[in-house]
Amino acid sequence: MGRRSGLVIRIGKPDTVLMELAKAIGADTIYAHIEVSGFKVKEEEKIEAAMKEENMEVKYFWGSTLYHAQDLPFKLEDMPTKYGDFREKVKGLEVRKTIEALDQMKGLPS
Secondary structure, eight states: OOOOOOOOOOOSOHHHHHHHHHHHHTOSEEEEEOOOSHHHHHHHHHHHHHHHHTTOEEEEEOOSSSSOGGGSSSOGGGOOSSHHHHHHHHTTOOOOOOOOOOSSOSSOOO
């Protein structure tokens, strides 16, 4: 079993909590999983606004599906409704490589 380092649990509003954490560790960028639902997109907008006020950047990455939405050979609104048709259209399509994860985060607050 691999060891986990840097587990951080906070309770509160995401824009406030992330800002406090970013300041505490001296971060200038936050990486976040991009969302697609209305409520979560609104939370992202709040986080982005709070970070912008502090001259911090938010960078998003896709992780909701095996294939990145931008790599599909069709528009999302034209997605096949049957799995067999979908499988045929993505046949041979490469899956994007994942981003490198840090072995350990430095400077985490206690």
